[in-house]
Amino acid sequence: MSRLLMVMKFIVPALYIAGAIVIWLDFLRSNPDGLANIWIAIYTFPIVIIGTFLLQGEFPYVPGRYYEAHALYFWPSVALLTLALFFVFHALQKIVHPAASMDAQKAARD
Structure with a gap:
């Protein structure tokens, strides 16, 4: 399970970025x-x-011409959410990893 989460912490953020490119295009x-x-x-x-409820802003929350x-707004938001996805899977990996090592220690003692 820890190995799966190790792979997922890179795959899921990469897929999120790929989806962002499709959305932007x-x-x-x-x-x-x-x-x-x-x-x-x-x-x-x-x-x-x-941005809408806490900061009471109007989408896209930054001044400027339409596309700019x-x-x-979009690319820093995507970067922040991609980083958040990475850290979520990293934390899950750290949570699962000690449990896996404890099971291995119990198996070695028995």
């Missing part, structure tokens, strides 16, 4: 209307919640 091809950024908001939902403002 779709955003660039869409018309800049009110719904063009819906997938950006859905993909970075934890940051949207923080969304880029300044």
Whole structure:
């Protein structure tokens, strides 16, 4: 299980970044209307919640021209969420690893 989590802590963040590239390319091809950024908001939902309710901001939370403002929001948000995914799987690996070593010690004593 620890080995699976070791692999997952790299695979899941890499897949998240790959998905972000797809979302961004779709955003660039869409018309800049009110719904063009819906997938950006859905993909970075934890940051949207923080920005909307805690900071009482208006999406995309940064001033500037349309595409630049969304880029300044989206890519740092993706980086932060990717790092969070890595640390979640790293913590899970650390939680599971001591349990696996304890089982190995018990098996060696018996």
